[in-house]
Amino acid sequence: DQQVKQNSPSLSVQEGRISILNCDYTNSMFDYFLWYKKYPAEGPTFLISISSIKDKNEDGRFTVFLNKSAKHLSLHIVPSQPGDSAVYFCAASAYGGSQGNLIFGKGTKLSVKP
């Protein structure tokens, strides 16, 4: 039973364009969401997060949007750069993330072509 779903296993984007990675969740108790980036043979690296009291959070080229009614969030990267090529994991947590039990999606592999 996947509570966090990333339905696109891969995404290919041209350098300079926008990358949009999507994530859906089923558990209405989730109230804290994070995106992690992972390079091969390395651990996931925290990218950006959003609390359910917000619908948007921005950090430089990265913006996360949350649509609670649709139980959907997305990560926008603009402009995309070749160094952004990695696997992106969406993660969700209940209780504001205080218990640390993150539920991860399966990841989306982003390839940014020069």
Place this chain on the structure above:
Amino acid sequence: DTAVSQTPKYLVTQMGNDKSIKCEQNLGHDTMYWYKQDSKKFLKIMFSYNNKELIINETVPNRFSPKSPDKAHLNLHINSLELGDSAVYFCASSGDRAAGNTIYFGEGSWLTVV
């Protein structure tokens, strides 16, 4: 200076052996975790310790035993290894359990059981 470090990074061992993976964090965090990424790429929590005390123990065989000698260390001992234990194991840590804490991951330990 790695924030969350785990050793070994690669481990190949035979079925039935007992092995340990060590983890240390120098972030001053109170909470440490072990996550497992299986062959299907799902990243799932196994254990969580807060100030040396076990707070999350997901459905994991009792052949897996975490040990936390102090709050900066959380080691994972695995007894009687089985083929299905082959996976990538990630250690992680996070700060105080206020809402919105971020989990920081180590680089992972690739365990192969043959």
